Amino acid sequence: MKLERIALRQIRMPLVHFFETSFSRTYERDIILVEAQGDGVSGWGEVTAGENPFYNEEWTGSAWLILRDYVAPRVLGRELRTAEDVYPLTAHIRGHNMARGGLETAVWDLAARLDGMPLWKKIGGGSRHEIPCGVSIGIQDSVEQLLEKIAEELAAGYQRIKMKIKPGWDVDVVRQVRERFPAIKLMADANSAYTLADTAHLQKLDDFYLMMIEQPLSHDDIIDHAELQARLKTPICLDECIRSAHHAEQAVKLRACGIINIKLGRVAGFGEARHVHDVAQAAGIPVWCGGMLEAGVGRAHNVALATLPNFVLPGDVSASKRYWKRDIIQPPVETTPRGTIEVRDEPGFGYALDHDYIRSITVREETIG
Numbered sequence: 001m002k003l004e005r006i007a008l009r010q011i012r013m014p015l016v017h018f019f020e021t022s023f024s025r026t027y028e029r030d031i032i033l034v035e036a037q038g039d040g041v042s043g044w045g046e047v048t049a050g051e052n053p054f055y056n057e058e059w060t061g062s063a064w065l066i067l068r069d070y071v072a073p074r075v076l077g078r079e080l081r082t083a084e085d086v087y088p089l090t091a092h093i094r095g096h097n098m099a100r101g102g103l104e105t106a107v108w109d110l111a112a113r114l115d116g117m118p119l120w121k122k123i124g125g126g127s128r129h130e131i132p133c134g135v136s137i138g139i140q141d142s143v144e145q146l147l148e149k150i151a152e153e154l155a156a157g158y159q160r161i162k163m164k165i166k167p168g169w170d171v172d173v174v175r176q177v178r179e180r181f182p183a184i185k186l187m188a189d190a191n192s193a194y195t196l197a198d199t200a201h202l203q204k205l206d207d208f209y210l211m212m213i214e215q216p217l218s219h220d221d222i223i224d225h226a227e228l229q230a231r232l233k234t235p236i237c238l239d240e241c242i243r244s245a246h247h248a249e250q251a252v253k254l255r256a257c258g259i260i261n262i263k264l265g266r267v268a269g270f271g272e273a274r275h276v277h278d279v280a281q282a283a284g285i286p287v288w289c290g291g292m293l294e295a296g297v298g299r300a301h302n303v304a305l306a307t308l309p310n311f312v313l314p315g316d317v318s319a320s321k322r323y324w325k326r327d328i329i330q331p332p333v334e335t336t337p338r339g340t341i342e343v344r345d346e347p348g349f350g351y352a353l354d355h356d357y358i359r360s361i362t363v364r365e366e367t368i369g
């Protein structure tokens with residue numbers, strides 16, 4: 001397999017409802033789609049960077065430049081034995097995993113299509129034909145609004161609720177959610193809003209038998225999480241901190257977490273995602289698939305990833321309609337009344353691209369090679 005051309009497209013899509021985390025509120029996404037062309041076929045990837053460098057150091061603007069000037073030139077025209085070759089070819093670039101992952105996942109999709117097989121099979125998945133789904137619910141304008149949203153998602157069948165927390169929207173809000181919904185699978189995600197100085201405050205969350213607390217401390221500090229985990233009953237789930245399988249090994253060694261959230265972009269694609277998965281599995285740590293408010297391409301890639309065996313917990317991958325009035329794939333990603341997404345058997349990522357719609361929302365476009 002050899003890439004002849006890489007096309008970058010930036011699309012702009014308004015969210016159906018704003019999404020607020022401890023670091024910012026998002027109304028509209030700016031997403032880069034990566035089309036990798038080789039041997040007469042196209043594979044598609046999606047860059048999961050946000051619009052600003054607040055979740056990690058990347059953003060749409062940086063990912064565009066890194067892809068164009070550093071990632072694409074290192075992969076174009078090279079003979080690739082497998083899609084796994086993309087990761088080492090771009091490993092000289094420090095950081096910028098989401099930009100790297102945009103192309104890496106496109107090459108996996110291309111490889112699957114060239115073999116006429118579904119992406120989930122190509123990556124070695126297929127442990128389940130339906131993936132269990134949870135939802136991530138952002139910080140709302142009022143607790144009433146949050147309770148209403150949770151009730152809606154439970155009625156739709158979702159298996160677990162993740163609520164975003166930050167200082168000023170944490171213990172009291174979680175208490176009210178628990179009072180209203182005593183038996184649901186509930187968890188909280190802080191996106192690095194706290195420090196070890198907040199340990200006593202975070203310990204109050206132990207009263208609410210949460211499944212886990214996701215990334216309470218600094219985005220790049222595994223050691224502090226180990227210290228906090230020793231003082232919490234609730235398992236910590238690491239998100240931002242785990243950018244590679246090596247980080248997963250370090251987190252295991254330090255007992256910094258009981259659960260890991262795997263995101264394709266954060267670890268630069270399927271190759272490293274599988275390694276993180278394997279490290280966690282060997283350590284007896286369950287994983288689940290995180291989300292980055294993806295459009296259809298990234299969403300479909302997440303579904304494929306979540307068919308690997310150790311993705312045993314409900315993830316953040318949910319129906320397209322929770323995010324978009326119209327998604328860029330056909331059909332959109334839908335859930336069953338059981339709160340699952342059925343895995344599709346079509347070649348590649350398993351959905352058709354809505355090229356007309358993509359064209360109509362493209363704000364810039366560039367072809368390399």
Ligand code: OSB
Nearest residue numbers: 055136191290291292293294316
């Ligand atoms: O931390 O998991 C996160 C969205 C943007 C950035 C970070 C995160 C999230 C989510 C939303 O929680 C997951 C989704 O619904 O796609």
Ligand code: MG
Nearest residue numbers: 189214215239
């Ligand atoms: Mg998170």
